[in-house]
Amino acid sequence: MAGMVSSLTVGFDLDMTLIDSRPGIRACYLALAERTGTFIDADLAVTRLGPPLVEELIHWFPAEHVPAMADLYREMYPSIAIAATPAMDGAREAIAAVRAAGGRTMVVTAKYEPNARLHLAHLGIEPDVVVGDLWAEQKAAALREHGAGVYVGDHVGDVRGARAAGAFSVAVATGPCPADELGAAGADVVLTDLHAFPSWLSGYREAPGAASRA
Numbered sequence: 001m002a003g004m005v006s007s008l009t010v011g012f013d014l015d016m017t018l019i020d021s022r023p024g025i026r027a028c029y030l031a032l033a034e035r036t037g038t039f040i041d042a043d044l045a046v047t048r049l050g051p052p053l054v055e056e057l058i059h060w061f062p063a064e065h066v067p068a069m070a071d072l073y074r075e076m077y078p079s080i081a082i083a084a085t086p087a088m089d090g091a092r093e094a095i096a097a098v099r100a101a102g103g104r105t106m107v108v109t110a111k112y113e114p115n116a117r118l119h120l121a122h123l124g125i126e127p128d129v130v131v132g133d134l135w136a137e138q139k140a141a142a143l144r145e146h147g148a149g150v151y152v153g154d155h156v157g158d159v160r161g162a163r164a165a166g167a168f169s170v171a172v173a174t175g176p177c178p179a180d181e182l183g184a185a186g187a188d189v190v191l192t193d194l195h196a197f198p199s200w201l202s203g204y205r206e207a208p209g210a211a212s213r214a
Contacts (some may be wrong), residue, residue: 007147007149008098008101008102008103008104008149008150008205009103009104009105009106009146009147009148009149009150010098010103010104010105010106010148010149010150010151010152010201011105011106011107011108011139011142011143011146011148011150011151011152011162011167012094012095012105012106012107012108012127012151012152012153013107013108013109013151013152013153013154013155013158014107014109014111014116014119014120015049015050015109015110015111015154015175016049016050016088016154016155016174016175016176017088017091017152017153017154017158017172017174017175017194018087018088018091018094018095018107018120018125018194019085019086019087019088019091019119019123020085020086020087020088021046021049021081021085021119022046022049023084023085023086024077024080024081024082024083024084024085025042025045025046025049025081026042026043026045026046027042027080027081027084028073028076028077028080028081029042029045029046029073030042031076031080032069032072032073032076033060035072035076036061036069036072038060038061039060040060045059047176048176049155049175049176050110050135050154050155050157050158050175050176050177051110051135051136051157052110052133052135053070053073053074053110053111053112054066054067054070057069057070057073074112074115077112077115078115078118081115082115082118082119082122083122085119085122085123086123087123087125088174088193088194089193089194089195090193090194090195090196090197091123091125091194092124092125093194093195093197093198094152094194094197094198095125095126095127096198097197097198097201097202098201101201101205104128104129104146105127105128105129106127106128106129106130106131106142106143106146106148107120107127107129107130107131108131108134108139108142108143108148108151108161109130109131109132109134110132110133110134110135110157111132111133112132112133113130113131113132113133114132115132116130116132117130117132129146134161135157135161136157136158136160136161137160137161137164138161139151139158139161139162139164139165140161140162140164140165141165143161143162143165143167144165144166148165148167149167149168150162150167150168150170150204151165151167151168151169151170152170152171152172152194152197153169153170153171153172154171154172154173154174154175154176154177154182155175155176155177156177156181156182156185158171159171159182159185159186159187160185160186162187163186168188168189168204169186169187169188169189170187170188170189170191170197170200171183171185171187171189171190171191172190172191172192172193172194172197173190173191173192173193174193174194179192
């Protein structure tokens with residue numbers, strides 16, 4: 001038991017897993033629309049958070065303009081989105097539960113890494129490792145590098161990343177993907193939200209890989 005606990009590393013996604021990024025991202029899209037004179041349905045955009053920024057921008061801008069629009073969005077983001085973004089319910093408790101178990105935490109996100117770090121610092125959430133700019137299966141490289149045996153996320157892309165890394169996939173139904181979709185994608189366990197994570201983790205530590213679905 002002691003050896004297993006000491007090697008426990010849990011990865012977390014960021015948007016809609018640890019933070020409710022919808023208010024800040026919505027405001028940033030509206031500012032980008034105003035700045036460029038291009039219509040962006042910000043309410044629609046925040047219903048499909050998870051994939052990289054460029055995958056959303058391609059819906060609103062010609063392909064050749066997307067890299068420049070992504071740069072502009074990221075430049076505007078800190079002054080608009082950080083203060084507007086709260087932690088998800090249970091986020092701090094989930095991080096604390098891993099620490100209490102003697103484990104390490106990491107955040108692996110598709111978000112631009114400097115902005116991801118700003119969010120975490122603003123909210124006082126301090127993972128041991130932060131890796132940005134990775135989506136879906138790309139996340140597996142970072143998870144393997146840091147020895148993460150569990151990855152927690154809200155999107156089917158997070159499930160794919162966990163599976164590609166050989167990590168236990170814990171899905172939370174707090175983002176754009178409903179619980180049944182997360183389960184169908186191959187999540188090992190589907191939780192309603194992060195409030196359920198500490199008790200799940202306790203059971204997982206007693207029998208790794210055999211924790212029941214919630």
